[in-house]
């Protein structure tokens with residue numbers, strides 16, 4: 393079916409130069425399948441990738457958060473997937489390095505990546521290795537499946553922590569990953585979470601209470617209330633306050649036992665260090681927004697307060713139950729994890745440039761912006 397056929401795709405031809413055009417259908421190799429893209433989300437990391445740093449070579453079709461239906465293959469293994477709805481783990485591990493051999497593919501030394509190192513999901517079709525496919529449960533929608541990746545990244549982050557329901561948590565940065573982390577914390581039975589967000593360009597401050605003990609402080613537009621409302625977060629307006637002082641006040645001067653940074657700035661990590669109690673944990677999730685530098689007093693805190701600092705990267709995909717991706721699918725199917733509610737914009741397939749403009753210019757509140765292909 394592929395001979396001479398073309399598809400619509402967004403090709404990055406240089407930094408900031410993303411063109412919507414007709415391109416040949418992807419070539420298929422043995423062990424790979426052709427996926428008709430059903431839904432593809434814009435990730436926060438796509439903005440610097442498209443507009444600042446570029447991909448590893450040009451042209452490349454970006455988009456690593458996507459799901460679809462397998463429509464073609466060139467070998468028996470692949471053909472057994474035709475017709476199946478699939479989620480797609482975008483990291484293609486080398487399978488040879490020592491971390492791969494230990495099954496920790498997210499730390500592969502020599503990986504390929506759909507949507508940055510090779511063509512991804514901002515296209516009508518994408519070529520994907522069978523190894524990277526996950527068959528979707530019937531109850532999972534295509535848009536939820538396109539959020540398997542960020543939801544798995546969020547779960548992977550939470551799994552780096554040692555958690556007890558009595559833990560108190562401060563979370564800085566409320567993009568998609570941050571908001572999904574708050575859900576995983578709730579699923580883990582943690583009721584005392586202080587969430588701090590900042591959305592430049594929107595001056596309103598909100599404080600929200602989601603469930604008993606849950607506190608939220610944010611500088612956002614009122615639209616964010618609807619996304620948070622979906623997480624059963626109720627909002628109370630508050631003046632622009634120092635988040636550390638607020639957290640200290642809420643915790644009786646002790647600080648939280650766990651601080652999570654999902655923003656990736658010197659300010660947000662410093663706020664984490666100043667919010668966490670002696671003997672607490674600091675989890676670093678957010679991609680750094682630029683060079684970071686910490687004052688001596690903050691660094692001393694790590695030493696004197698014996699803070700356990702933990703990093704997290706990507707997610708674990710193993711093809712079996714218990715990995716991050718299958719746990720996300722189960723939690724969505726069980727109605728515990730709510731992903732659709734984080735989608736603020738559902739755009740047609742030709743609306744990607746509009747979605748990117750919304751994220752770049754912050755003209756309106758957004759969380760997950762998704763484009764949709766032909767199959768639902």
Ligand SMILES: [Zn+2]
Pocket residue numbers: 435436437456457541542
């Ligand atoms: Zn991403």
Ligand SMILES: [Zn+2]
Pocket residue numbers: 485486487488489490491492493499500501502503
């Ligand atoms: Zn490897």
